[in-house]
């Protein structure tokens with residue numbers, strides 16, 4: 041497998057991961073029992089693991105390291121924030137209002153991560 045294939049794989053995992061998060065968020069808003077199905081826990085976990093493995097492979101292969109490359113440092117911090125805010129949205133938020141705001145914030149964070157990834161700029165203001 042070459043670098044370009046890994047990168048395409050990483051982008052596919054990122055898209056799928058974001059899509060699955062969005063779907064679970066919609067189910068959370070609708071208070072749907074779909075959220076409780078076992079595959080709804082397992083599949084996103086597997087996709088996120090592949091997303092991370094492909095990310096680490098590219099970090100090593102390309103020699104672009106977090107805490108060396110600013111955009112990667114910011115990307116990792118934003119991913120950590122996204123995971124934390126995302127888990128408030130899908131389960132840890134005590135009230136529906138908290139979960140809804142967390143869902144919106146998590147989607148905005150995801151969009152920021154994607155734009156940092158594409159532009160390799162920390163501030164995406166053009």
Ligand code: HEM
Pocket residue numbers: 047050051054055091092095096098099102104112115116119122150153154157158
């Ligand atoms: C929600 C999580 C993530 C999303 C949405 C995401 C998204 C993306 C996208 C869209 C690209 C392609 C950019 C381009 O077109 O050149 C990319 C590339 C990359 N990502 Fe991620 N990523 C995520 C997590 C991570 C993490 C956690 C790391 C590091 C530990 C990482 C490291 C990289 C690297 C090294 C590249 C390749 C840069 C290059 O050589 O062009 N990604 N990511």
